[in-house]
Amino acid sequence: MERKNKTTGKVAGIVANLVTVKVDGPVAQNEICFIYHNDERLMAEVIKVIGVNAYVQVFESTRGVRVGSDVEFEGHMLEVTLGPGILSRNYDGLQNDLDKMDGVFLTRGEYTDPLNREVKWEFKPLAKAGETVSAGSWLGEVMENSIPHRIMVPFKMEKRYEVKSVVDEGEYTVDETIAVVVDEDGKEIPLTMVQKWPVKMPVKVYKHKPRPFKLLETGVRCIDTLNPITEGGTGFIPGPFGTGKTVLQHAISKQAEADIVIIAACGERANEVVEIFTEFPELDDPRTGRKLIERTTIIANTSNMPVAAREASVYTAMTLAEYYRTMGLKVLLMADSTSRWAQALREMSNRLEELPGPDAFPMDLSAVISNFYARAGFVYLPNGETGSITFIGTVSPAGGNLKEPVTESTRKAARCFYGLSQARADSKRYPAIDPIDSYSKYLEYPEVQENLVEVVGEEWLGEVLKAKDVLLRGKEAMEQINILGDDGVPISFHDRFWKSELVDFVILQQDAFDSIDASTPMKRQKYMLAKVLKVADSEFEFAHFEEVSGFFKEIINFFKQMNYSEFESEEFKKHENRLEDLIKERRN
Amino acid sequence: MESQAFQKIYTKLNNITKATVTLKAADVGYDEIATVHGRMAQVVKLMGDEVTLQVFSGTEGIPTNAEVTFMGRPPQLKVSDDLGGRFFNAFGDPIDGGPHVEGEVRDIGSPSVNPVRRKQPSQLIATGIAGIDLNNSLVSGQKIPFFADPDQPYNQVMASVALRAKADKIILGGMGLTNDDYLFFKNIFENAGELDRIVSFVNTTDDPPVERLLVPDMALTAAEYFAVDKNESVLVLLTDMTLFADALSIVSNRMDQIPSKDSMPGSLYSDLARIYEKAVQFPSGGSITIIAVTTLSGGDITHAIPDNTGYITEGQLFLRRDTDIGKVIVDPFRSLSRLKQLVIGKQTREDHPQVMNAAIRLYADAANARTKLENGFDLTDYDERTLEFAKSYSDKLLAIDVNVDTDTMLNIAWELFSKHFNKAEVGVKGEFTEKYWQK
Ligand SMILES: Nc1ncnc2c1ncn2[C@@H]1O[C@H](COP(=O)(O)OP(=O)(O)OP(=O)(O)O)[C@@H](O)[C@H]1O
Numbered sequence A: 001m002e003r004k005n006k007t008t009g010k011v012a013g014i015v016a017n018l019v020t021v022k023v024d025g026p027v028a029q030n031e032i033c034f035i036y037h038n039d040e041r042l043m044a045e046v047i048k049v050i051g052v053n054a055y056v057q058v059f060e061s062t063r064g065v066r067v068g069s070d071v072e073f074e075g076h077m078l079e080v081t082l083g084p085g086i087l088s089r090n091y092d093g094l095q096n097d098l099d100k101m102d103g104v105f106l107t108r109g110e111y112t113d114p115l116n117r118e119v120k121w122e123f124k125p126l127a128k129a130g131e132t133v134s135a136g137s138w139l140g141e142v143m144e145n146s147i148p149h150r151i152m153v154p155f156k157m158e159k160r161y162e163v164k165s166v167v168d169e170g171e172y173t174v175d176e177t178i179a180v181v182v183d184e185d186g187k188e189i190p191l192t193m194v195q196k197w198p199v200k201m202p203v204k205v206y207k208h209k210p211r212p213f214k215l216l217e218t219g220v221r222c223i224d225t226l227n228p229i230t231e232g233g234t235g236f237i238p239g240p241f242g243t244g245k246t247v248l249q250h251a252i253s254k255q256a257e258a259d260i261v262i263i264a265a266c267g268e269r270a271n272e273v274v275e276i277f278t279e280f281p282e283l284d285d286p287r288t289g290r291k292l293i294e295r296t297t298i299i300a301n302t303s304n305m306p307v308a309a310r311e312a313s314v315y316t317a318m319t320l321a322e323y324y325r326t327m328g329l330k331v332l333l334m335a336d337s338t339s340r341w342a343q344a345l346r347e348m349s350n351r352l353e354e355l356p357g358p359d360a361f362p363m364d365l366s367a368v369i370s371n372f373y374a375r376a377g378f379v380y381l382p383n384g385e386t387g388s389i390t391f392i393g394t395v396s397p398a399g400g401n402l403k404e405p406v407t408e409s410t411r412k413a414a415r416c417f418y419g420l421s422q423a424r425a426d427s428k429r430y431p432a433i434d435p436i437d438s439y440s441k442y443l444e445y446p447e448v449q450e451n452l453v454e455v456v457g458e459e460w461l462g463e464v465l466k467a468k469d470v471l472l473r474g475k476e477a478m479e480q481i482n483i484l485g486d487d488g489v490p491i492s493f494h495d496r497f498w499k500s501e502l503v504d505f506v507i508l509q510q511d512a513f514d515s516i517d518a519s520t521p522m523k524r525q526k527y528m529l530a531k532v533l534k535v536a537d538s539e540f541e542f543a544h545f546e547e548v549s550g551f552f553k554e555i556i557n558f559f560k561q562m563n564y565s566e567f568e569s570e571e572f573k574k575h576e577n578r579l580e581d582l583i584k585e586r587r588n
Numbered sequence B: 001m002e003s004q005a006f007q008k009i010y011t012k013l014n015n016i017t018k019a020t021v022t023l024k025a026a027d028v029g030y031d032e033i034a035t036v037h038g039r040m041a042q043v044v045k046l047m048g049d050e051v052t053l054q055v056f057s058g059t060e061g062i063p064t065n066a067e068v069t070f071m072g073r074p075p076q077l078k079v080s081d082d083l084g085g086r087f088f089n090a091f092g093d094p095i096d097g098g099p100h101v102e103g104e105v106r107d108i109g110s111p112s113v114n115p116v117r118r119k120q121p122s123q124l125i126a127t128g129i130a131g132i133d134l135n136n137s138l139v140s141g142q143k144i145p146f147f148a149d150p151d152q153p154y155n156q157v158m159a160s161v162a163l164r165a166k167a168d169k170i171i172l173g174g175m176g177l178t179n180d181d182y183l184f185f186k187n188i189f190e191n192a193g194e195l196d197r198i199v200s201f202v203n204t205t206d207d208p209p210v211e212r213l214l215v216p217d218m219a220l221t222a223a224e225y226f227a228v229d230k231n232e233s234v235l236v237l238l239t240d241m242t243l244f245a246d247a248l249s250i251v252s253n254r255m256d257q258i259p260s261k262d263s264m265p266g267s268l269y270s271d272l273a274r275i276y277e278k279a280v281q282f283p284s285g286g287s288i289t290i291i292a293v294t295t296l297s298g299g300d301i302t303h304a305i306p307d308n309t310g311y312i313t314e315g316q317l318f319l320r321r322d323t324d325i326g327k328v329i330v331d332p333f334r335s336l337s338r339l340k341q342l343v344i345g346k347q348t349r350e351d352h353p354q355v356m357n358a359a360i361r362l363y364a365d366a367a368n369a370r371t372k373l374e375n376g377f378d379l380t381d382y383d384e385r386t387l388e389f390a391k392s393y394s395d396k397l398l399a400i401d402v403n404v405d406t407d408t409m410l411n412i413a414w415e416l417f418s419k420h421f422n423k424a425e426v427g428v429k430g431e432f433t434e435k436y437w438q439k
C-alpha cells in the first residue's frame, strides 16, 4: 500500500459514524484515514469503496463534522506498535495509552503513543553476525518486568536476511538501532526494538501449529477437572446477564498458568475495568511472586466508548497476543464480550444497508468469528521454541437464548463450551457453569489424554468420567423425585441425588471471592476429587429418605470447610478427620 | 430559543416524512440543532448538500415552505448552581414559571470519562429498605434499574430511595411521566423541604414522545456539572427507560432502519450504555449514581429492553407483589446488586454477607416447599418451618415499606432464624452464631 503521494479526499456525506469520502486517488479496503475538523483529526477506517466514494467508519463521534471537510489517507491499515513496554499498560481499542491522556474525559482526536520512547532497556543480544534470519527471528532480549521480551526481526520483513551486526549488551531506548541486517540484494536494513503490524492480519511467522495438547491450569475446578482447556486452546462462556461471565474471566486471568495475560474489555462496563486497575497492582502472581499487573495488558473499550473502535479492540488485543507468542511465551487472551463486537459489526452493516442475516447480524458473522478464533493456538517457532495463545471469549446471548447467531457461530469456532446457567446463578451455585451441557473437545484428543495422564495421574481420566456420571445420574434421580414425590421413589434415588449434590457443592462450586477457595492447584483438585468419589462409591445405610439429605448436608459442610482451608494444613486435616468419622459411622 | 447573528434561514423543504424533513443547505454540522417551523430538530444525515433533520415533535402540519433555522451547535444546557430546585422540559427550558437559568453553556451528550480516571466505587448508600440494603446494597457510582410491571409503585419507591440517600444533588429525568406522577414527584420533593438539591427534567405523556430522547443527556449534563465541577455526590433518577427505548424504536422505524429483536434498533445496547455508563465515582469525591426504572411487560425480562439493560447495569432490583402478605417486595431471587460485595461486611456489620446468603437460601427452600405443596406432595416438618419463615421474612424485611438501619435488619434476620430453625439448618459461621443467635 506504499504510495508516493498521499491520497486525499473530501467528506461528502455523514450518517452517525459512517462517513462517505470522495477521494482523488487510490485507496485500499481497511485503509486508515484522518478527517480534519477544526483543529481535530478524527481517525477512520475504509470499510467499502464504490467508484470515487470511500465509506469510512469513524472511530470517534462525528458531531459537528461538515460536508467538504478534508480527509487524508495514510497508506496503511489499522496498525499496532509493538515493542517493549506494552505490559502493565492500559490501552483503548486503538492502542492509545489511556494514562497519557489529559483530563477526566476522553478528548476526541487525541491519540497517544503506546510506548515510552525515553526509557532505556537493558538489551542482551541473542543473534550473532553472519546468522541468517527472517521475520520473527530473535535478535536480542530485554527484561520487561520479569518477562524476557524478545526483540525480533519485524514481521513485515518477508525475505531472508543476514545479520550484519547486533549491538553489544547495554542500555538502549526502543528507537535506537540494535541490529543491522542485509537483504538478498545487499541492502542494509537497520532495526530498532519497535515494529508495526496491521491488526486484521494474523501474524504467521511460526513454523507449524499442531493441535493443542497440553493442559492449561486455570485453578477453576469445573474447568480443569471436568472440561479442561489447553495451552493454545479456545473456549467460550455464554450466559445470560448476571450469571458470572466476567467474574469467571477475571478469576481465570488471575490464576491461569500463563506468562502473559491480555484482557480485552470489549463494550462492557467501565467499573469492571477499574476493578482490574485497582486489584491487579495489589495481587501477587502465584508463579513469580511479582504483581499480577506486571504480566497483564488491558485493552479497554468500554460500552460508552466509540463503537467502531470496539470492533478494532479485539483485533488489537489479538495482535499483541501474537507478538508475545512469537517470543515463545504462553499468552492467555480474554475478551469480554465478543457479542458486543458482533453488535458493532451489526450496527455498521445496517448503516451500510447490507442485506442482513439472522437477527440483523451481517451475513459473514460466522466466518468473521471463526477467523478470529483461528488466530489462537499453540505454535512451534522456527527456532524450535514454542508459544501459545489460549483464547476465551464471553458471549452475551440476547434474551439468554443460546440459539442466537453469535452463540451459534462461536460454538462452531471454539473447542470448549462453558455455558452458564440462569438456574445455577439464581441459586448462587457459582461458577454457574452447567456441568452437563458444557464440554471440552480437548478431552477427546488422545494427545491431551496422554498429557493429563502424565501431569495428573494414571487414574485421572476414569475419575473425571465417573464424576460426570455421578452428576448425570443425580440429575435423573432428581427428575424422578420431582415427578413421584420424596416418598414415591426408593431411598436409593435420594442417595443418588445427594451424591451428585456432593460433587456439585465440593468440586463444581467455588467461591471466587475467597482467598483460598478461589484457586485450586491441580494436585489439590486430584486429591479432592478422589475423596469425593470415594464417598460417591460408598453404600450407606438409611432408614428414611429424610436422613439422606441430613447426612449429606453434614458431610458437604465438612468438605466445604476443607475447601476453605489451606491444603493439608492442621485446619484442613481436622475437618478431614471429622469427615472420615462421619462417613465410617454410616457406611454399610 | 435565542437567536444568533450567523443564523442561516431556509424556506424550501424537498422531502417530508413522518419524522424528518430534507432540504438543501450549506455548511451544516452533523448533530447540529435547528428549528423547523418553530419546532426543535436535529441533523441526522448529511449527503452532499442535502441535510436531513429529525423533528422531535413530528412533522404533522409542516409545509414545504417552512422556515428552517440552523443553530450552528449541538443541543446544550446552561449549567450553574441556579439549576437547583428547578423543573425543565426535555430542551432544558423552564416549565415551573421561573426565569431561564444563567450559567456556562455545555454541549449535552459529552464524551466518556477516561476509565483510568475513575475510582472503584466504595461508598454504601443506605435506603432503609431491607430488600435493598440487606440483600442488594447500593454503592455510589453504581447504575441500577428497578425492573417492575407498570402497575407497581416504582416511582414511589424510587422517590423514597432518593430522599433517604444522602446525596448532595438529586436529578430527576422523567420520560413519558403521567401528569399525576409528575405532580407526585413535585409534591414529594417540595414537602421534603429540600427542593434546592433537586433538579428535574421532565417529559410528560402530554409531550411528543421523541423529545424524551434528550432527557437523559440533559439530566446527566447537569449531573456532571455538580459531580465534576463541584465534587458533589449526585443521584440521577431515570424513569421510565422503557419509554425512552420506545422512542428510539419510533425514530429508527421512521427512518427505515432494519430492526433487530423486538423491533428495537440494532444499536439499542450502545444507546443505553452511553447513558448508564455516565455513572461514575471520581477520585476527587464527586460521583454520579444512576437509579432507573425499566417497566416490563408481563414480567418478561427476555424482552430486548430489560435484556440489554441487564447487560449494562450493575444489577437490577426486581419489584414483585407477594400475594401471601399483600405487599410489594424486592424479590431476592431475581434482584442483584453487583457492587454489594464492595461494601457488605466492610461498611456494614461483619455478619452481613453470611446472614444475607442464609436468609435467601432458606427463602429458596420455602419456594421449593411451596412447589411441593402445589404438586400435592406432603410437606416435611422442615418444609413447614421454611414456609412460616418465608412469610415473616417477606413481611418484616423484603416489603418495600420497611425503613430501618442495617444493624436492625440483621437483628431481625437473626430473630427469624432463631425462631424457626436450629443452628445447623441456618448454617452460618460458628463465630457469628455464637454472637447473634437469639435464645
Ligand atoms: N464465582 C462467583 N462467586 C460469587 N459470586 C459470583 C460468582 N460469579 C458471579 N457472582 C455474582 O454474580 C454477579 C454477576 O457476575 P458477572 O458480573 O460476572 O456476570 P456477567 O455474566 O458478566 O453479566 P453481564 O453479562 O451483565 O456482564 C457478581 O457481581 C457476583 O455478585
Ligand SMILES: [Mg+2]
Pocket: A245, A246, A247, A268, A336
Ligand atoms: Mg460481564
